[in-house]
Amino acid sequence: QVQLVESGGGLVQAEGSLRLSCAASGRTFSSYYMVGWFRQAPGKEREFVAAIKWSGASTYYADSVKGRFTISRDNAKSTVYLQMNSLKPEDTAVYYCAAKSSVLYSGSYYGGYDYWGQGTQVTVSS
Numbered sequence: 001q002v003q004l005v006e007s008g009g010g011l012v013q014a015e016g017s018l019r020l021s022c023a024a025s026g027r028t029f030s031s032y033y034m035v036g037w038f039r040q041a042p043g044k045e046r047e048f049v050a051a052i053k054w055s056g057a058s059t060y061y062a063d064s065v066k067g068r069f070t071i072s073r074d075n076a077k078s079t080v081y082l083q084m085n086s087l088k089p090e091d092t093a094v095y096y097c098a099a100k101s102s103v104l105y106s107g108s109y110y111g112g113y114d115y116w117g118q119g120t121q122v123t124v125s126s
Helices: none
Strands: 003-007 010-013 018-025 034-040 047-053 059-061 069-074 079-084 093-100 120-125
Touching: 003 093, 018 034, 018 093, 018 120, 034 079, 047 069, 047 079, 059 069, 079 093
Parallel strands: 010 120
Antiparallel strands: 003 018, 018 079, 034 047, 034 093, 047 059, 069 079, 093 120
């Protein structure tokens, strides 16, 4: 079983940048098929942000963040990053990373993920 710990959230002004990290312990990310980032704003459903396949490093993004966010991985550190640029107030949410073992289900479907971190708050002020 893997434990996921997110970090890097905080308060930033619009058009600013943040880099989120998701570190794995217990088992490394190489044991999993895909790692994703999701977010949930107050009163809204959890939504897909980005995902990366551990083998081959293919990446996937929600339309709302394409061109602004970049997901990447560091094999040696078993860590996944989410670089967020040109942040907007509507990006305000708790951001979660998650790992999935199975190839079943799209990487954008939160129900397909097996393990979740505790989340990190990102607040973008206007």
